[in-house]
Each structure stands twice: as C-alpha cells, then as structure tokens.
Amino acid sequence: MEMDERKKKILQAIIQDYITSAEPVGSRTIARKYNLGVSAATIRNEMFDLEMLGFLEQPHTSAGRVPSARGYRFYVDCLLQPTEISNEEKKIVQGWFQDKMSDVDQIFQSTAKVLSRITHNVTLVMASRQMTSKLKYIRFLPLDDHRAIMIVVTDTGQIENCIYSKPVSATLDDLNLIAEKLTHYLSGIPMSDISMQMIDKLHESIVDDVELYRVAFRSLTKSFHKQQLYKGGTMELLNKPEFKDVDKAKNLFTLLEEQDMVANLLMSDEGAHNKKVSVRIGDEANLSSINDCSIIEATFSDDNVVLGKIAVLGPTRMEYAKIIGLLDFMKQHLQYILEHYHDNQ
Amino acid sequence: MEMDERKKKILQAIIQDYITSAEPVGSRTIARKYNLGVSAATIRNEMFDLEMLGFLEQPHTSAGRVPSARGYRFYVDCLLQPTEISNEEKKIVQGWFQDKMSDVDQIFQSTAKVLSRITHNVTLVMASRQMTSKLKYIRFLPLDDHRAIMIVVTDTGQIENCIYSKPVSATLDDLNLIAEKLTHYLSGIPMSDISMQMIDKLHESIVDDVELYRVAFRSLTKSFHKQQLYKGGTMELLNKPEFKDVDKAKNLFTLLEEQDMVANLLMSDEGAHNKKVSVRIGDEANLSSINDCSIIEATFSDDNVVLGKIAVLGPTRMEYAKIIGLLDFMKQHLQYILEHYHDNQ
DNA sequence: TTTAGCACTCGTTTTAATTGAGTGCTAATA
DNA sequence: TATTAGCACTCAATTAAAACGAGTGCTAAA
Numbered sequence: 001m002e003m004d005e006r007k008k009k010i011l012q013a014i015i016q017d018y019i020t021s022a023e024p025v026g027s028r029t030i031a032r033k034y035n036l037g038v039s040a041a042t043i044r045n046e047m048f049d050l051e052m053l054g055f056l057e058q059p060h061t062s063a064g065r066v067p068s069a070r071g072y073r074f075y076v077d078c079l080l081q082p083t084e085i086s087n088e089e090k091k092i093v094q095g096w097f098q099d100k101m102s103d104v105d106q107i108f109q110s111t112a113k114v115l116s117r118i119t120h121n122v123t124l125v126m127a128s129r130q131m132t133s134k135l136k137y138i139r140f141l142p143l144d145d146h147r148a149i150m151i152v153v154t155d156t157g158q159i160e161n162c163i164y165s166k167p168v169s170a171t172l173d174d175l176n177l178i179a180e181k182l183t184h185y186l187s188g189i190p191m192s193d194i195s196m197q198m199i200d201k202l203h204e205s206i207v208d209d210v211e212l213y214r215v216a217f218r219s220l221t222k223s224f225h226k227q228q229l230y231k232g233g234t235m236e237l238l239n240k241p242e243f244k245d246v247d248k249a250k251n252l253f254t255l256l257e258e259q260d261m262v263a264n265l266l267m268s269d270e271g272a273h274n275k276k277v278s279v280r281i282g283d284e285a286n287l288s289s290i291n292d293c294s295i296i297e298a299t300f301s302d303d304n305v306v307l308g309k310i311a312v313l314g315p316t317r318m319e320y321a322k323i324i325g326l327l328d329f330m331k332q333h334l335q336y337i338l339e340h341y342h343d344n345q
Numbered sequence: 346m347e348m349d350e351r352k353k354k355i356l357q358a359i360i361q362d363y364i365t366s367a368e369p370v371g372s373r374t375i376a377r378k379y380n381l382g383v384s385a386a387t388i389r390n391e392m393f394d395l396e397m398l399g400f401l402e403q404p405h406t407s408a409g410r411v412p413s414a415r416g417y418r419f420y421v422d423c424l425l426q427p428t429e430i431s432n433e434e435k436k437i438v439q440g441w442f443q444d445k446m447s448d449v450d451q452i453f454q455s456t457a458k459v460l461s462r463i464t465h466n467v468t469l470v471m472a473s474r475q476m477t478s479k480l481k482y483i484r485f486l487p488l489d490d491h492r493a494i495m496i497v498v499t500d501t502g503q504i505e506n507c508i509y510s511k512p513v514s515a516t517l518d519d520l521n522l523i524a525e526k527l528t529h530y531l532s533g534i535p536m537s538d539i540s541m542q543m544i545d546k547l548h549e550s551i552v553d554d555v556e557l558y559r560v561a562f563r564s565l566t567k568s569f570h571k572q573q574l575y576k577g578g579t580m581e582l583l584n585k586p587e588f589k590d591v592d593k594a595k596n597l598f599t600l601l602e603e604q605d606m607v608a609n610l611l612m613s614d615e616g617a618h619n620k621k622v623s624v625r626i627g628d629e630a631n632l633s634s635i636n637d638c639s640i641i642e643a644t645f646s647d648d649n650v651v652l653g654k655i656a657v658l659g660p661t662r663m664e665y666a667k668i669i670g671l672l673d674f675m676k677q678h679l680q681y682i683l684e685h686y687h688d689n690q
Numbered sequence: 691t692t693t694a695g696c697a698c699t700c701g702t703t704t705t706a707a708t709t710g711a712g713t714g715c716t717a718a719t720a
Numbered sequence: 721t722a723t724t725a726g727c728a729c730t731c732a733a734t735t736a737a738a739a740c741g742a743g744t745g746c747t748a749a750a
Contacts, residue, residue, distance in 0.1 A: 047744095061743085163502065390714095
C-alpha cells in the first residue's frame with residue numbers, strides 16, 4: 001500500500017484538526033470541514049488504510065482516529081510547510097528585546113519568555129558560556145596564602161571568576177606572569193576552542209612550572225563549561241488537556257526541575273546540526289518520562305561556532321509548522337542580537 | 346463564651362486530625378480516636394460552640410468541621426508546641442550539607458532542597474548578597490575606553506564584578522587609587538552597612554573627583570543588593586488534595602515563577618523580626634493568590650545582621666508544629682554553616 | 691471505485707436511587 | 721446542671737441504570 005496524494009491530504013487534515021481540537025477526529029468531521037471532494041465513507045476507508053500503515057491510532061472501536069508518533073513524523077517530514085512568522089509577530093518579538101538588553105543573561109531570559117508566550121509551551125534556552133565569546137585577558141587577584149582569584153574577561157564583556165588553588169610559594173607576580181603569557185597565546189580564541197589539549201602546543205614556549213598552567217587551564221575550561229539553562233512557560237503545560245491528569249504533569253515537572261536532565265536532553269539530539277530546525281517526536285528523545293512529548297529545537301551559532309540552543313517542549317500534539325517557523329526566525333534574531341550586542345552596549 | 350480547657354483539647358484534636366486527613370472531621374471521629382472521656386454528643390455541642398467562636402467552619406450541613414484561618418491562628422498561638430527535630434532528621438540534614446559546600450550558592454540551594462524534602466511543601470530561601478559578607482577589597486580591571494571592570498571581593502570569598510562607566514580621561518591607575526582608598530575605608534564593613542550616605546562621611550578625606558567615588562559606591566551597592574532566591578519542592582503542591590484542582594495550582598505556580606512577587610512576599614512580613622519563627626496564615630500575607638496558604642518563615646542572621654530568610658509555603662492545612670521546629674533548627678544550622686564557611690574552605 | 695445506508699460498538703452524559711457520615715434536637719440520666 | 725443516648729433529618733458522594741451519540745465497518749447499489 002502506498003501513500004497516494006489523497007491519503008496524504010487526509011492525513012494532513014486529520015493531524016491539523018487534532019492539533020487544534022485535541023479530540024479524536026472522525027471521518028465525518030474531515031468530510032465536512034475540509035472539502036476533499038469525497039464522502040465520509042471514502043475517508044473512512046482511507047483512514048483504515050492509514051491506520052494499517054501505522055500513521056493513525058484508534059483509542060477505542062467507536063472513536064475517531066488520533067495521529068501516532070509515526071504519523072506526526074510523516075507529517076513533519078513530508079507534509080508540513082513551515083509557517084513564516086507574521087510581520088506582526090516579528091514586531092512583537094523585536095519589541096520585546098528592545099529594552100531588555102542590559103546583559104546576556106537577560107537576553108536569554110527574554111528569549112525563553114517570549115517563546116513560551118507565543119507557543120504556549122515549555123521553552124528551554126541553553127547557552128554555554130564557553131561558546132558565546134572569545135578570550136580577552138586573564139588576571140589574578142589575591143585571596144589568601146594558598147588561593148588566588150582568577151578573573152577571565154571575554155570580548156563580549158562577560159567576566160568570570162574562579163578560585164585558583166596555588167602552592168604557597170607562588171606569588172601573585174608569578175601568577176600574573178602566567179596570566180600574561182596565557183593571555184598572549186589565547187586572546188581572541190573562542191572559549192569553546194580552549195581545551196586542555198592546547199596546553200601541549202604551548203608546552204615548548206613555557207619554561208616555568210607547567211603545573212601552574214595546567215591548573216589555570218582547568219579552571220578556565222571549567223568555569224566556562226557551565227551550561228546556563230533558562231526556562232519559560234512551565235505552567236503552560238497545565239492548560240493542555242493531555243496534562244489535566246495531574247500525575248502526568250508531575251513527571252514532566254519533576255524532570256524540568258532537574259537541570260542536568262534537561263541539559264542532557266538538549267545535548268542528546270544527534271540530528272540537530274544537520275538541519276535548521278530539528279524535531280524529535282515521542283520516544284525519539286529516548287527519555288521515558290517524555291514519551292508523549294515532542295521537542296522542537298534550533299541551534300544558534302556564530303561563524304559555525306555553536307552558541308547554544310533554543311527548544312520548545314510540549315505534547316506530541318503540537319503546532320509543528322508554526323513553531324518550526326518561529327524557531328527558525330528566533331534563532332536568526334538571537335544570532336543577530338548576540339552579534340551586535342557589543343556595539344549596542 | 347470562653348475557651349475552657351476542654352474546648353481547647355477538642356479544637357486541637359480537630360486541627361491535628363484535619364492536618365493529616367485533609368477531610369472534614371466529625372464528632373464521632375474525635376470521640377473514637379482521641380479519648381477525651383466524653384461522648385460524641387458532647388463533642389458535637391462543643392463543636393457548635395467552636396463554630397460560633399469562629400474557629401471552625403462547616404463546608405455543608407451534613408459534613409464534619411474544618412478549621413478556619415482563625416482556628417489555625419489560635420492553634421499556632423496557644424495550643425501548639427513546636428516539635429523538636431529528631432536526632433535522626435538532624436543527621437540527615439547535616440549529612441546533606443557535608444559534601445555540598447563548594448560555594449555559598451550551593452548551600453542555599455541545598456537548604457531549599459532538603460527543607461522541601463522533609464516538609465513536602467514549597468520552600469523558599471532568600472539571601473541578599475549584601476548581607477552575607479564583609480568587604481575585603483576593591484580592584485579595577487581594564488575593559489575599554491569608557492568602561493572598566495570593578496571587582497569586589499568579600500571575606501567569605503564572594504566575588505562580584507560589575508561594569509564601571511568612567512570618563513575617558515580617567516586612567517586605570519586613577520581608578521585603582523580610588524579602589525585603594527575605598528578599600529582602606531570600607532574593608533571589614535558588612536556589605537549591608539555600605540550605603541550611599543557613607544560617602545558623605547568620607548567626603549573630607551577625599552581630595553580628588555568625588556563623582557568617581559559616587560559611581561563606584563553606586564555600583565557597589567547595586568551589585569550586592571541583588572536578592573538571590575532559591576526554590577524547592579514546587580511540584581510537591583500537586584500532591585496536596587487542595588490543589589488537585591489544577592486551576593488553583595496554576596495561580597500559585599504563576600506566582601512562584603515571578604521572582605519579584607516572591608521576594609516581596611518574603612520581605613513583607615512585619616512581625617518576623619520579633620519572633621524566632623513567624624507564621625502567616627491565609628490572608629495574613631495580604632496576597633490574594635495565596636489566600637488558602639500559610640507561610641512559615643525564619644530569619645537567619647549573624648550578629649544581628651540579617652542574612653536572609655528561609656520559608657515554607659503550603660496550604661493552610663500544614664504541620665505547623667513540625668515545620669516551626671524544623672525551621673528553627675535549620676536557621677541555626679545555616680547560621681552555623683555560614684559562620685564557619687570561611688574556615689572550612 | 692465511490693458512496694449511501696444501516697447495524698453495531700462503546701465511551702460519555704444524564705438521571706435516579708442508595709448510601710452513609712454527620713448534624714441538631716429532645717428527652718432521659720447522673 | 722451537665723452529659724448522653726437516641727432519633728429524625730440533611731446532603732455530598734457513590735452506585736446503577738438508561739439514554740445518547742459520535743464514529744466505525746460492512747454491504748449493496750450506483
């Protein structure tokens with residue numbers, strides 16, 4: 001059995017209807033609302049076929065059909081056409097950002113908020129600090145005998161500090177000599193590219209105690225490795241009929257409270273880099289507690305350097321077309337903002 | 346009509362029963378479970394009186410009685426005896442903190458988590474940075490022509506940085522001279538005591554541009570003014586029968602997502618400072634969206650300097666005795682930890 | 691191949707009946 | 721006078737039965 005044009009049209013109609021109604025949709029509804037030029041009986045027959053193909057499911061004998069995960073997958077891959085975000089919405093988004101630019105943190109916070117407002121779903125924004133900037137310089141400040149403060153400044157105005165454990169013998173001047181050298185070698189390099197391996201390259205140029213460098217490197221990578229996570233619209237879930245059973249919602253809430261879990265979830269999308277916007281449906285995310293959910297995500301970057309991710313998480317019944325379009329726009333807008341962030345300061 | 350001994354006993358029994366059962370409690374139940382030496386009929390009469398006094402309410406004619414806000418208030422003020430936290434629980438709490446001390450942030454995070462685990466309610470921890478430490482030194486680092494980075498280090502190892510807008514004419518050396526002077530005058534002073542007014546005191550000793558100092562002060566107070574807020578156990582709410590109606594929960598969730606709202610709520614407790622642990626019941630918190638909730642809170646401090654607050658928020662039906670005892674212990678434990686934080690580093 | 695028609699299914703809604711926890715009142719009792 | 725046993729009454733909650741209706745699958749005719 002093949003997917004002919006008519007089957008596609010019917011599947012599309014069913015999915016679109018179900019996305020807005022959240023109710024199993026029957027042949028009659030399709031025949032009436034979407035005039036496909038065939039009768040309900042014909043549609044009924046086609047629906048039977050679509051069920052055989054695994055695209056539809058029936059909650060019980062005398063109910064309408066509901067799209068299966070596979071059905072959504074087919075819809076996303078072959079049927080759907082991303083909706084261009086409307087000019088009006090564009091303006092809303094842009095307006096939202098206009099006056100909330102006081103720091104990078106707030107940009108991401110706003111991103112999460114505005115996305116959840118528009119999509120009525122949970123929004124996740126993940127930004128790894130290491131990715132968003134290039135090293136400007138490193139400096140040490142005193143703390144006590146065996147520790148110093150290491151300050152790392154990037155070109156985007158991000159300032160990180162961390163405690164640096166040092167041998168008592170090392171003076172602050174010693175450390176700042178190291179800082180100077182490191183700054184010399186590393187300035188202008190994206191934080192994401194700074195890894196422990198680089199120390200080997202530098203090895204020959206270093207005459208003094210390598211261990212001190214090693215510790216500095218470790219602090220450097222560690223402090224910028226932090227994944228910052230922003231959430232929005234968590235309680236939008238409670239408006240969804242699929243979560244009117246509180247226990248189902250509880251699972252998801254519990255998951256969302258675990259930063260690590262969420263971070264892993266976002267990191268685990270293998271197909272993400274190839275596409276503009278990636279969609280994982282149902283168990284494709286490989287996480288049992290969100291089996292009935294989908295994640296739509298986009299990666300934002302600068303010159304091929306991945307800066308972070310924006311994602312929308314909700315029940316599989318989701319406005320894929322709209323959200324995909326929105327994320328695509330948002331990703332570009334975010335990239336634009338981050339790129340021009342320095343100028344606008 | 347007066348509250349005699351028997352009425353008190355009956356009220357206490359009803360409240361305790363309701364706290365665990367969440368069901369309206371009837372005269373029969375009281376007579377059977379708590380042997381007060383009188384019959385159900387007598388209790389019935391007393392309950393009628395208690396209702397007249399405003400301590401009890403009846404959901405409908407043929408239901409048992411439920412404590413009113415006023416009933417809880419009387420219970421908290423006159424009847425309840427704070428439960429000493431058990432040794433076992435003490436150990437759990439202490440164990441929890443043992444290995445999670447890597448920074449102040451994590452201490453508060455853990456506090457929120459462990460409290461919510463024990464109380465099965467929402468826990469809020471508010472710590473104002475300004476309050477938790479004394480100034481150690483100030484230093485400036487370069488950023489660009491019209492801005493510098495101001496680094497503030499406190500004795501507890503907290504490091505704050507902020508952007509300092511400077512006249513182009515001011516060199517980094519100029520600024521660091523200022524930093525030195527400020528450090529000289531302010532080191533050892535609790536961050537909470539540093540206010541814009543102090544600049545007047547310093548006025549006479551300052552010969553150079555006062556405006557530069559003023560800006561530094563402003564940055565200083567601003568960056569340490571941030572109220573950090575930690576939450577725990579949000580979704581414990583969903584387990585409470587009073588929130589099985591999702592819409593009620595939604596209100597509260599929405600509130601909890603608004604940092605400012607929550608901060609204000611915690612700040613608005615006027616009676617808090619007088620008591621060890623303060624309780625606000627129902628509308629005593631003056632916030633309509635939590636009319637059916639109570640807040641139990643304790644202030645933790647060091648040498649009379651307020652450091653922050655820990656609070657438990659939940660439905661008015663709450664284990665007051667236990668939570669009050671717990672918060673009292675936790676507050677002391679937290680004070681202890683913060684006091685010894687520096688040594689253990 | 692399409693479709694009208696019809697019997698059948700099964701969750702949902704409606705209605706009615708039953709149950710039972712709890713009360714208030716009264717009259718007897720200590 | 722305070723207490724209590726007893727009883728009629730109330731009313732939400734539970735259970736049972738009935739009616740409904742959206743939707744299907746199948747068949748036979750177009």
